Amino acid sequence: MDEREYYERLETTAENPSELFEHLEQRCVDGRTYYVMSDARHGVERGTVLFEDADAVVRGYPSTPRILVLDTGVSSFFEEEETVFAEEKLDGFNVRVADVGEPLAFTRGGYVCPYTTARVRELLDLSAFFADHPEKMLCAELIGPETPYTTHDYAGVDTNSVRVFGIRDRESGAPLSVEERRALCEEYEFPQPRLFGPYETAAAAEEVRSVIEELDAADREGVVLKSPDCESMVKYTTESQHHDDLAYAFSLPFERGRDFVFSRVVREAFQAAEFDEDDARLRERARDLGESILLPMVETIEDVRDGEAAGERHTVRGDPEAIDALFDHLSDLSMTLEVEDDCREDGERVVEFVKVAESTTDRVQYYLEGGTYDE
């Protein structure tokens, strides 16, 4: 490929093309070759992909910082004269959808997910949108109980659904403003996450706090706070999300426990110090936190003791070819899968499967047999 050309188009901080291109991974989709940045480097986001045959750069989605204290976080992150929008942050699977010859859904890491690609093609009128806006990408979340990655239930979503939370220039990554994007999504009938605000910056923390309380009561994840131009974004999450994350992590302790636990406890502690005015409320949060850590792990230990493999259970539904492609994709990612149910419903294939958590299964078995833990 013409490295010099792409080096310039990427506006990287790398000093020369080879400094950047030695980090590009070559991958394949439907017989086409493309290149991926699998880590953020030299000012280029993780998951950025290059399709030379379509003359296309698709920038990675930028990582969104998090505030731990709502009150001071909002006022120090946003300009005083700005207003602030809050959009609901959904617990799903984040993809970018771009038309690189055909519309493809790219994961955060720059893989093409065939399942999500099939779902967005079915659920969104992509041909109309990309005919008018070929240089844009949709930033979207696949949510619902039937996805191969997440299982969070949302009221009204029986299988899965898509929410478009951003539209960006695919080559520069520049976002549309909140208002432009919401108008454009309405024009093409793309579902979006709930919008709260705009709020005056000085009043935003208090307003968002009541939004967070409402979302928490409904077991929903949280919000992304956005400046009107979308150039500044920061996230903040609910207690129920922290506990859900921990329950998930400790159902697979030796896959996820170590990485998840500290950051979630940190989020909880700052939220408690800000929100929990009385001792009884704080103690209730602490107890729920403890239950979300210990109970799933004990359940996993008991399952392994009973001869079951630990793992994550998912259901997927769709066109048989897309399902085949999904399983090929998951195998390429070296996952061990166990299919528990595989049937047809209304011409669609419905597969229930477990992503086997091998570290957890093996290590729990080893300790149950009396193995020692060296520190």
Place this chain on the structure above:
Amino acid sequence: MDEREYYERLETTAENPSELFEHLEQRCVDGRTYYVMSDARHGVERGTVLFEDADAVVRGYPSTPRILVLDTGVSSFFEEEETVFAEEKLDGFNVRVADVGEPLAFTRGGYVCPYTTARVRELLDLSAFFADHPEKMLCAELIGPETPYTTHDYAGVDTNSVRVFGIRDRESGAPLSVEERRALCEEYEFPQPRLFGPYETAAAAEEVRSVIEELDAADREGVVLKSPDCESMVKYTTESQHHDDLAYAFSLPFERGRDFVFSRVVREAFQAAEFDEDDARLRERARDLGESILLPMVETIEDVRDGEAAGERHTVRGDPEAIDALFDHLSDLSMTLEVEDDCREDGERVVEFVKVAESTTDRVQYYLEGGTYDE
């Protein structure tokens, strides 16, 4: 120094002297130079020290593995025909005491601790012991509320005290058997940890479980199980110790939280799966776990918000010179100390001080001011 000679005496797996000696650190005590292995390498334990002027090798204390499941752990770790002793594991500061010209107390990392050295010289009749056994080292725990390292209270220990839990050949590291060591300690009137057993291996798990329940009820740490010859040792700890560890770690979350939390949760979960037969008991453990994590961290956040530095508070008491030497030693370890009280009682100097937890203080302050957390 004669590297070849010490290379041979250490019985290392290193292929040549320089492979080993490049890892030795040179340190000083009272104008004398000595050499330390600061990490375990080539079959030589962490904290092993060499005093050339005293022709002495003092081996590091071996790391003791841990079992997570008492029942299968005991039966797979110990030989069926053996009996098993349990000795109480104390929550204190582990040192080796050896006579290298004079008796010195070495920390796990191979530092000479002047405070512990002064305490063991006062509390144990070392001159009588080392006159008879110059080649041995005492493995001992400094316990009680007045030590510069730990603060666990033990009934009957108002200030600090020493328990000798092992005697070894200082050069080979070979231990005395449990019975030999207990007899020798009695001869020199060295206090020892409580002894339980011996138990038949087949019955040991059940017996130790009731010991653990008794220790747990008294907020004590746990046991070290030992084969009669002391060649095999494995540890097992109480629920109250896990929760105490977590409460300590999350009072200093950005110093200790990340490293401590996962391993303690793992211990708790396996113990719960083995011990907690009903759901109410399990839920109580989970809630206590959550409180031991969240409440101390929220308290630390509130303290920092109120302008206090986070840290560990300790009290030390002793000969003024030994106290001076201790503070020099802690400063050499790059600790930031704040003296809160410094007075004389009965000719002894008594100092209350805080080891300032700089990471915790700085990071909590940063997040309280609205700083973002990048993941």
